[in-house]
Structures are given as structure tokens and as C-alpha cells.
Amino acid sequence: MAGVGAEPGAELRVLAPGFAQGYRQCNLHELRAREFRRLAGTVYLDHAGATLFAQSQLANFTKDLMDNVYGNPHSQNTSSKLTHDTVEQVRYRILAHFHASPEDYSVIFTAGCTAALKLVAEAFPWVSRGPESSGSHFCYLTDSHTSVVGMRKAIMAVGVTFIPVRPEDLRLAEKRGAAACDPDCQLPHLFCYPAQSNFSGTRYPLSWIAEVKAGRRSPVSTPGKWFVLLDAASYVSTSPLDLSAHQADLVPISFYKIFGFPTGLGALLVHNRVAPLLRKTYFGGGTAAAYLVGEDFYVPRSSVTERFEDGTISFLDVIAVKHGFDTLERLTGGMENIQQHTFSLARYTYTALSSLRYPNGAPVVRIYSDTEFSSPEVQGPIINFNVLDDNGDVIGYSQVDKMACLHNIHLRTGCFCNTGACQRHLQISNEMVKKHHQAGHVCGDNVDLIDGQPTGSVRISFGYMSTLEDAQAFLTFIRATWLHPAAGHTTHPAADALGRGAAQDRAAGQDTSSPSPREGTLPALAAAAVGLCPAPCEAVGAQPTTSSGAAPVPDGDLGTHVVTNIYLYPIKSCAAFEVSRWPIGKQGLLYDRSWMVVNHNGICLSQKQEPRLCLIRPFIHLQHRVMVIEAKGMEPIEVPLEESSEQAQVCQSKVCADRVNTYDCGEKISNWLSRFFGRPCHLIKQSSSFQRNAKKKHGQDQFPAATATLSLVNEAQYLLVNRSSVWELQQQLSTSNENGRQESFPMQDLISRFRANIIISGTRAFEEENWDGISVGSLHFQVVGPCHRCQMICIDQKTGQRNQDVFQKLSESRKRQVNFGVYLMHTSPDSSSPCFLSVGSQVLPVLKENVQHHDLPASEKPQDVSS
Known part of the structure; x- marks a missing residue:
């Protein structure tokens, strides 16, 4: 691709000779620095959706109102x-x-x-x-x-x-x-x-x-x-x-x-x-x-x-x-200059994008256009396309969007409220639109491929404050992600919202030279692993997720499925709390995702917006009925496990479009969080009197969803991950450095990224996706579907740094669907006595009806507990 390494702005001056004269009061880089400082580290390419206001525009308007x-x-x-x-x-x-x-x-x-x-x-x-x-x-x-x-x-x-x-x-x-x-x-x-x-x-x-x-x-x-x-x-x-x-x-x-x-x-x-x-x-x-x-x-x-x-x-x-x-008018000199500038950027990007080829000669993108970007009279600064693999198959727009977010590139996907054009360019018939809707696809969702055919596309668009560097950053992202997957961790100046290079993330993720914080604690877990933990008081050996290996398992057949780790996440999107034995509540593991951090507007924060959430470490002390919260550089703080009669009035919040009743945990913890994040934040807890029912989805008619309740989780009560699946991904992520030494992500680093509740030692990678349910002792769980992964798996849970390799490799290996782990649900236990989930417990899977046992090796056949 020509021009990517050239002097900033040089190509733009060639493409748009009148640009400098048009933006006569300052050059574009000075304008960006003064009027659009909020774009630092961000590549905004959705101007057709909404362009951005200048800082002086808002300041002058506010002054007008004040005067x-x-x-x-x-x-x-x-x-x-x-x-x-x-x-x-x-x-x-x-x-x-x-x-x-x-x-x-x-x-x-x-x-x-x-x-x-x-x-x-x-x-x-x-x-x-x-x-x-x-x-x-x-x-x-x-x-x-x-x-x-x-x-x-x-x-x-x-x-x-x-x-x-x-x-x-x-x-x-x-x-x-x-x-x-x-x-x-x-x-x-x-x-x-x-x-x-x-x-x-x-x-x-x-x-x-x-x-x-x-x-x-x-x-x-x-x-x-x-x-x-x-x-x-x-x-x-x-x-x-x-x-x-x-x-x-x-x-x-x-x-x-x-x-x-x-x-x-x-x-x-x-x-x-x-x-x-x-x-x-x-x-x-x-x-x-x-x-x-x-x-x-x-x-x-x-x-x-x-x-x-x-x-x-x-x-x-x-x-x-x-x-x-x-x-x-003051910043640009008029719409004629804006037209010339934005078209020049679009033509430059279109020319470079359309020339990208895989080593076998196949195009990297399919552009949907009625013009060849010859003139602003016939073409605006919009480029619509789909990314292809080297076989010519479309990569779903949802996956492209997730990868772009890792580079902090803001674009738009779908059909853009223009079904007619979408049908014509993507060759989607009226019958297909109806069929897609019957299959559950609606406008604006992430269902990007049905039967291998795209339901929408990707759109980038330029505005008057867009720069050549924005276009080059986007092109570099396309090349690094699909033409050179091994170099997918390389970055450009706008690739990381935190300003940290992905190469640094990789180095941080592989640093195993320091002693593991869990050293010396494994003997304490051994007794719990075989179910010797006392009744529902304190979890024995409870530790945060910083371990480098699995918890011990009982002697016996290592080919069986066994629970190796149990994690709960008391505060949504914050660090995990690892336990060896833990009570089961009506909504899943007791106190799992019972709290969440919200901003000044009451909007829930996640690691996608605030990666440093993973550095907040909560610990549950059941005997003392408190949660202790820790973070580096902060004094520990305690929060009661249950609301008191003096608590503030119940307020409403939203989780995955569901309204939930919550209460504020107080000014003390709010000040603590605000100091840590450097902006106003609050800790809220789901009200104990509020019941949020699970939603019944396609294919779940046999599951009594109406009787299953949720905490502040997104989809289901539990998430299960199979160590064999993690191991296979680890092997795919292995690379050789310049000295030929093999490097890979540590196993525990990968496990922590997937933020599961239950980790099992499986016998085959991804076998869990063929299960209809599992039994762990007297507990019975139904598998309600795969977990569709987002960009959070790219965040190192020990450092908060990003690395897109995990998401990219998972996308490549899993046929672009980026599924990993399965969701589990159960109804409230009938017994009045406490129920516990323990490390070391045997897991008995139940195969789906359409999966035949004789298709599996004898050593890998799960036991059908329904008989």
C-alpha cells in the first residue's frame, strides 16, 4: 500500500491542492489539537452517522446562553x-x-x-x-x-x-x-x-x-x-x-x-x-x-x-x-473545501483498500459502490465494504467491528437504515430478508452471517476534521489484521485507547519471572478439593485469580471431567475472587455479580470502556458479612454484604436492556472509586427484593426460564470454560521469536481473560458445545448456548493492558464466530439445606440429542445422567 509511511499530510496536499488554502486559519493538525482534543488516540470514521462538534462551537454557544x-x-x-x-x-x-x-x-x-x-x-x-x-x-x-x-x-x-x-x-x-x-x-x-x-x-x-x-x-x-x-x-x-x-x-x-x-x-x-x-x-x-x-x-x-x-x-x-x-465557516472556509478534503481522503482510502490482495491474489475486501471515486460530483466520502478471507468468504461485520474497537477505530456496521441499497449490493432477496427475520435477525443486531451469507456490511466515512493519519491507521488495521495475522499485535499511534502498544501488552502477559501469589496456598485447597470444607461459613483457601496452574484434583481417572477452579465476580467487570467451595444462591454463585460500578449518569461501566476495572479486587468474608475491596495504591475498604434499613432510596439501573432495582452503597465507597478512576463513580448493588427473570431464547423451550433468576450478569447464571479448549487456543497463539524460541500466553492468563465461573478439566477441546447439560453432585445445570465473545478477552486481567491477538486467533480458528465457553442455568434448589459447588467435584455431561455417542472415542464418551 503506497503512502502509509510517508510524511504526515504529504499525500493529502497532493490529493487536495486547495486544502491548505481552504483551511486558511490553521493546518489540520493544529485544528485537531485545539478543537478536537478528545479524539487523541481515536480514529473516528462514522461521520455519516454523526459528525463531531468543535470545542469552540460549544464554548461560544454556552457563552451566548450565559450572556x-x-x-x-x-x-x-x-x-x-x-x-x-x-x-x-x-x-x-x-x-x-x-x-x-x-x-x-x-x-x-x-x-x-x-x-x-x-x-x-x-x-x-x-x-x-x-x-x-x-x-x-x-x-x-x-x-x-x-x-x-x-x-x-x-x-x-x-x-x-x-x-x-x-x-x-x-x-x-x-x-x-x-x-x-x-x-x-x-x-x-x-x-x-x-x-x-x-x-x-x-x-x-x-x-x-x-x-x-x-x-x-x-x-x-x-x-x-x-x-x-x-x-x-x-x-x-x-x-x-x-x-x-x-x-x-x-x-x-x-x-x-x-x-x-x-x-x-x-x-x-x-x-x-x-x-x-x-x-x-x-x-x-x-x-x-x-x-x-x-x-x-x-x-x-x-x-x-x-x-x-x-x-x-x-x-x-x-x-x-x-x-x-x-x-x-471559520475553521474550514466553507462547504466547497470540506467537499474537496473529505472526497480526497475517501478516494485515497478506496484506491488503497481496493488494491489489497492476499498472497494467492484474492481481494481482501469487497467494496459496494456504483462509482470508482472519480469525482465528488458522483461520490461522497463514504466507503462500504465487507472483509473477505483468502477463500473469498465474507468475514462477518460484527467480527470486523470488534477487531476495529481493539484498535480504537470507530466505524459502523449493518444495513445503515437502508435496506433497499443493502439488498441490491449484497444480493439479498426479499425472501431472504423474511427468512432472516424468522431466524431471529433484526435491524441493528450482531447477526452478521446466516448460512454463510452476509446480512450487512461495514461502512467508514470522513468528516472535515478527518486526517490522512486516520485513513492510514484504518488501512494499517486492515493489513495487520487480515494480511499479516502474525503481526496483528503491531500498533499505530491511534490503536490503543490507553496509549499502550499491544507489543507491551504481550510482554506484560508473558512475564512469569515473579513468584505466583498463590504459592503456599495449594495445600489449603487440597482438603476442599475432596469436599472436606465445613458448612456454609467461609470459603477455604479463597484467593484472587492470580494462580499459574490448576487446583489439585483427587486421585483417580484423569480422563474424567472435574471442576478445577471456581471463580465469582462480586463486582461486575472487576477482578475475580477464587474459591474452593462456595454456596449456590437463587441467582447463581452467592454474590456473583451482585454489585456494579456506574458513572455519574448511572451507566454501568465495563472493561470495554474502563479496562482498569480488572485492577479492583473484591474479597467476600461470609462470616463477617462484608466485602473487602482492594486496589494498588489504595487503602482497603469494606462494604456490607446486605443493604441496611438506612440505605438510600432504591433506584433503577439497566443491565443488557433490563431494568433492575438497585441501591447506592454510599458516599464512602463512591469517593474511593472516584479517586481510583479519576472521575465520579458509584458502587450500586442489586436490591435483594428485586427479581430479574432469565429470558427464554430460541431452542430453550424445555427450560423453565421463568423460574430462573439472574443477578447483574449479562446472559446466564454461570459460565463454564473447558481447560482443553483453552489449551488448544494456547497452542494456536504460540509464536517463535527472532531467536527461534517458542513463546505463548500462560495458561492462567488465558483462563482469566474468559472470566468464567466454572473451569473444568475436559477430555477434548470444545466438547462442551455438544452438551445439553451437566450434573455436579446433586446440582443439575442446563447448557443454554455458547458465549459469544467481545473485546474484553483482549484485556490482560492482571495489568488492564490490551492485546488483540487472543480475539483475532479465536476468530480465525472458530470460523469467525468467536464463541468460547458455554452458559449454564439452573432453577432454585428444592432442598432447604445449603448447596455448594466444590473444586474437585466430578462433572457428568449430557450430550445433545443430535450428537451420537458412537462418534466419540470410548475414553471421551460423556455419561448420560438422564438414565
């Missing part, structure tokens, strides 16, 4: 008059930005582009189908956003026909010689198309506006008058739009797409010749000139903006728009 009093614009006092006049000035500023005069266009503020489209669907002068008329037609390009397609639900309710039009069909309409509009027929029709595809970045000709309106390019052959709705939300984020030259009738936009803030405000630009035709079906505060409460008397206000802006508009957000335009 002025803005009242409700519907009032008549001085502060209200100031608001009204400022809002009207912003309307003019918007029109000027799009080269539109107030004589031609009006600006209606909405809650966003989607709200603007909904307004059109409800207000357009549709004519219903009748005995002598086909009525109005609503035509839309199949490469349209969901919010456009969704308009058909509103128009179908009034008896109007909708017709999807493929891009190639509209292009051919002119060649078919569509008849000019009948001047005597005024039947209104509406055609909607995007100026830029939010899927592929394809830019459709703005000349279509005039051609469709004049009848030279007709979406369908039907008499009537055509109006054009131009969906400009994606296009105007990086390009100028001249409405004086391309006079669309209706133009919806969202401001956060242009300058990042505010996020809850959009507008509908309405041509004034169309405004009188729009019909009002609802009126809210401020829109009525007069009305009566007792009878159907209502007179709307005269201007189109006053008629359709129901209630009090979000006037402070409107004022923020003014500062957005000010900042954009």
Missing part, C-alpha cells in the same frame, strides 16, 4: 423578542447557506430529518384513488433511508399508491422518451430520492429535480404534476447544495450531520410555490390565528412556518445552529 436571556418566542416581553429575532436570523442564515432566498424558500424547524419527512407524508395534498382516477402516486428510490420508505404507511392510510423505483429504471426513463406532463392534469405526485446514498455514498444527479418536474424523466408513466422531495441529510453534511440552481420542492435536513450539535433539531425547506398546497391536520400552540373550543372553528396563521411549527420550537437549539455555521 443573554432568551425567553419563549411566543411571549411579547424583551427576552422573548430577542429569541424571536434571533430565530428569524437563523432562518436567513440557513437559507443563505443553501443559496436560497426568502422569496423562494421557507424554513420549518422540526425534530430532525425524519420528523420533516413525516410532516411531508401527512401534509402533502394527496388525492386518493377513486372509481375514475388512480389518484396520487408516491415514488421513492429504492436506495432511500428507512425514514423515506416509512412515509408510505401514512400515505397508504389515505388511499394513495406507493411505487419503489430502482436507480437504473429512473436513469432509463429519459431514454424511453417519457411523455411531457399534461398541462391540464394537476393530479399531484411526489418523487423522493437521496442526493447522496447513506449506504454507499453514491451521489445521484441533482439535475433529476428539474427533469422529473418537467416530465423529461418520469418515475412512472402517469398523468399529473410531479413534485420532488430531495432527501439532503447525508449530502449536505460534506457538500454545498445550491437551491437556486436545483429548486427541489421539499428538502429535509438534520443539523448534527453538518456540524455535530445540536442533535435534536432538523428542518424542512419548503419552496414557497408548494407551501400553500400543504394541508394541516393538527394544530398546536402558536399555530392558530384563531380557534374555538366548543365548535370546529380554526384559522391557521398565514406563514407556512407558523402553521407547521406546533408548540414552542426548540429555540435554544436553533440558536446553537447559528454557532454551528459560524464555526464551520
Whole structure:
């Protein structure tokens, strides 16, 4: 790939000669350092989803609010008059930005582009189908956003026909010689198309506006008058739009797409010749000139903006728009410069990406595009693709996203609210979409492959603050991850959110020179291993997970399945607490994931956002009814195991979309955590009176999920990992250094990364995925599915440092699914006496019905305890 090691910015100056002049007040690196310091160490490539606001933009807006009093614009006092006049000035500023005069266009503020489209669907002068008329037609390009397609639900309710039009069909309409509009027929029709595809970045000709309106390019052959709705939300984020030259009738936009803030405000630009035709079906505060409460008397206000802006508009957000335009102009010099800059980055990345090949000549990516990135007139700064393996098979977008997160590269995956374009480019039929939904796939989930076929793709996009280094970092990530897997641990300046190189992570993970903290404690575990631990008081030999080997097992057949380690994680995402014998509660191991750390907004923190959570070590003391929490450089602190009557009021939190009742553990532990993390944090515990039921999933109909309850875990009560599976992964991770010496991750290092509750000594790698359940003594567990792994397995649980090798190797070896370990569930024990899980206990697996015993070697056949 040419140019990756060149002087920063050199290629950009070649690709975009006018760039330096366009960003005339400073170079881009200075702009990033001053206005976007929060991007340090981050490669943000989702500008088509939402671009970023500049620091001075927010500072100037805040200063404006602090210096002025803005009242409700519907009032008549001085502060209200100031608001009204400022809002009207912003309307003019918007029109000027799009080269539109107030004589031609009006600006209606909405809650966003989607709200603007909904307004059109409800207000357009549709004519219903009748005995002598086909009525109005609503035509839309199949490469349209969901919010456009969704308009058909509103128009179908009034008896109007909708017709999807493929891009190639509209292009051919002119060649078919569509008849000019009948001047005597005024039947209104509406055609909607995007100026830029939010899927592929394809830019459709703005000349279509005039051609469709004049009848030279007709979406369908039907008499009537055509109006054009131009969906400009994606296009105007990086390009100028001249409405004086391309006079669309209706133009919806969202401001956060242009300058990042505010996020809850959009507008509908309405041509004034169309405004009188729009019909009002609802009126809210401020829109009525007069009305009566007792009878159907209502007179709307005269201007189109006053008629359709129901209630009090979000006037402070409107004022923020003014500062957005000010900042954009001051920092960039205008949309023409932004267009040239972002397109140059996209073309550079597209050219390099499309040239990447495996050693066998197979392409590394499949790019979904209608152009060859020849000009910003036909292509926006969006690249849509899927990564392929060297056999040409698609690697699921979810796996690409997880790998990108390890490099702190922010991109987007799925179908991007554009099913039509997704179907066309990925060749997904209507029947396949329905089949995928029946299989459980919904928009926005991580089901990326079904029967080996992709359900979506990967999208990167550039904004005005994007740099050449962003593009190069992304390309380096693709090359290092898929072209040179052995070098996958190499990093670039933006690869690690903590600023630590992955090579350092590997070195830290393999440092076994220091004595193991567990040395001297194994004899204490020996008695517990054979079930000699006393009744439910203290766990004998309980230690944190820093051991270098397995706990001892009883003499006998080493080929049997035996519990070798038991871990619980009292505080979600914090370090493990290793025990040899532990009571079983209603929600799993007693006190497992009973607490979690939340930020100042009450949002649960995980190691994906805060890797240092693994450095917080909790210890449970059952006899003293306290949990002791330790961390390096901090004094130990105690937290009671149960809430007291003096505890703060119960509050609600969320875990995996489930609402849970929790209570705050107090100011003392909050201050302790806040000092450790350097930001406000709280420790909360699930309320003992709250019951969170397990969710029943596909294939679990026989499991009484309604009677199984969960703590603050994500999926299930228990997670089981097989040492044989870990050993196989360890061998795959083994590498040779420059001296030829074999190196690998220590076994215990790998085990700790998977954060399981139960570790067993198995007989075959991944045999646990063929089990339907297990029995451990009198305890019976059902296997409810594999654990789909995320980026947390890349975090060294002793240091908090990242290394992507584990995730990458697991992805390669497990056919891209990255499953490791299985979830277990059980219902509450019937016996009133305490139940315990002990190290050294024999595990008796039950095979799934579709797995035949005779397919396994005799020494590896599990015992069927159901008989």
C-alpha cells in the first residue's frame, strides 16, 4: 500500500491542492489539537452517522446562553423578542447557506430529518384513488433511508399508491422518451430520492429535480404534476447544495450531520410555490390565528412556518445552529473545501483498500459502490465494504467491528437504515430478508452471517476534521489484521485507547519471572478439593485469580471431567475472587455479580470502556458479612454484604436492556472509586427484593426460564470454560521469536481473560458445545448456548493492558464466530439445606440429542445422567 509511511499530510496536499488554502486559519493538525482534543488516540470514521462538534462551537454557544436571556418566542416581553429575532436570523442564515432566498424558500424547524419527512407524508395534498382516477402516486428510490420508505404507511392510510423505483429504471426513463406532463392534469405526485446514498455514498444527479418536474424523466408513466422531495441529510453534511440552481420542492435536513450539535433539531425547506398546497391536520400552540373550543372553528396563521411549527420550537437549539455555521465557516472556509478534503481522503482510502490482495491474489475486501471515486460530483466520502478471507468468504461485520474497537477505530456496521441499497449490493432477496427475520435477525443486531451469507456490511466515512493519519491507521488495521495475522499485535499511534502498544501488552502477559501469589496456598485447597470444607461459613483457601496452574484434583481417572477452579465476580467487570467451595444462591454463585460500578449518569461501566476495572479486587468474608475491596495504591475498604434499613432510596439501573432495582452503597465507597478512576463513580448493588427473570431464547423451550433468576450478569447464571479448549487456543497463539524460541500466553492468563465461573478439566477441546447439560453432585445445570465473545478477552486481567491477538486467533480458528465457553442455568434448589459447588467435584455431561455417542472415542464418551 503506497503512502502509509510517508510524511504526515504529504499525500493529502497532493490529493487536495486547495486544502491548505481552504483551511486558511490553521493546518489540520493544529485544528485537531485545539478543537478536537478528545479524539487523541481515536480514529473516528462514522461521520455519516454523526459528525463531531468543535470545542469552540460549544464554548461560544454556552457563552451566548450565559450572556443573554432568551425567553419563549411566543411571549411579547424583551427576552422573548430577542429569541424571536434571533430565530428569524437563523432562518436567513440557513437559507443563505443553501443559496436560497426568502422569496423562494421557507424554513420549518422540526425534530430532525425524519420528523420533516413525516410532516411531508401527512401534509402533502394527496388525492386518493377513486372509481375514475388512480389518484396520487408516491415514488421513492429504492436506495432511500428507512425514514423515506416509512412515509408510505401514512400515505397508504389515505388511499394513495406507493411505487419503489430502482436507480437504473429512473436513469432509463429519459431514454424511453417519457411523455411531457399534461398541462391540464394537476393530479399531484411526489418523487423522493437521496442526493447522496447513506449506504454507499453514491451521489445521484441533482439535475433529476428539474427533469422529473418537467416530465423529461418520469418515475412512472402517469398523468399529473410531479413534485420532488430531495432527501439532503447525508449530502449536505460534506457538500454545498445550491437551491437556486436545483429548486427541489421539499428538502429535509438534520443539523448534527453538518456540524455535530445540536442533535435534536432538523428542518424542512419548503419552496414557497408548494407551501400553500400543504394541508394541516393538527394544530398546536402558536399555530392558530384563531380557534374555538366548543365548535370546529380554526384559522391557521398565514406563514407556512407558523402553521407547521406546533408548540414552542426548540429555540435554544436553533440558536446553537447559528454557532454551528459560524464555526464551520471559520475553521474550514466553507462547504466547497470540506467537499474537496473529505472526497480526497475517501478516494485515497478506496484506491488503497481496493488494491489489497492476499498472497494467492484474492481481494481482501469487497467494496459496494456504483462509482470508482472519480469525482465528488458522483461520490461522497463514504466507503462500504465487507472483509473477505483468502477463500473469498465474507468475514462477518460484527467480527470486523470488534477487531476495529481493539484498535480504537470507530466505524459502523449493518444495513445503515437502508435496506433497499443493502439488498441490491449484497444480493439479498426479499425472501431472504423474511427468512432472516424468522431466524431471529433484526435491524441493528450482531447477526452478521446466516448460512454463510452476509446480512450487512461495514461502512467508514470522513468528516472535515478527518486526517490522512486516520485513513492510514484504518488501512494499517486492515493489513495487520487480515494480511499479516502474525503481526496483528503491531500498533499505530491511534490503536490503543490507553496509549499502550499491544507489543507491551504481550510482554506484560508473558512475564512469569515473579513468584505466583498463590504459592503456599495449594495445600489449603487440597482438603476442599475432596469436599472436606465445613458448612456454609467461609470459603477455604479463597484467593484472587492470580494462580499459574490448576487446583489439585483427587486421585483417580484423569480422563474424567472435574471442576478445577471456581471463580465469582462480586463486582461486575472487576477482578475475580477464587474459591474452593462456595454456596449456590437463587441467582447463581452467592454474590456473583451482585454489585456494579456506574458513572455519574448511572451507566454501568465495563472493561470495554474502563479496562482498569480488572485492577479492583473484591474479597467476600461470609462470616463477617462484608466485602473487602482492594486496589494498588489504595487503602482497603469494606462494604456490607446486605443493604441496611438506612440505605438510600432504591433506584433503577439497566443491565443488557433490563431494568433492575438497585441501591447506592454510599458516599464512602463512591469517593474511593472516584479517586481510583479519576472521575465520579458509584458502587450500586442489586436490591435483594428485586427479581430479574432469565429470558427464554430460541431452542430453550424445555427450560423453565421463568423460574430462573439472574443477578447483574449479562446472559446466564454461570459460565463454564473447558481447560482443553483453552489449551488448544494456547497452542494456536504460540509464536517463535527472532531467536527461534517458542513463546505463548500462560495458561492462567488465558483462563482469566474468559472470566468464567466454572473451569473444568475436559477430555477434548470444545466438547462442551455438544452438551445439553451437566450434573455436579446433586446440582443439575442446563447448557443454554455458547458465549459469544467481545473485546474484553483482549484485556490482560492482571495489568488492564490490551492485546488483540487472543480475539483475532479465536476468530480465525472458530470460523469467525468467536464463541468460547458455554452458559449454564439452573432453577432454585428444592432442598432447604445449603448447596455448594466444590473444586474437585466430578462433572457428568449430557450430550445433545443430535450428537451420537458412537462418534466419540470410548475414553471421551460423556455419561448420560438422564438414565
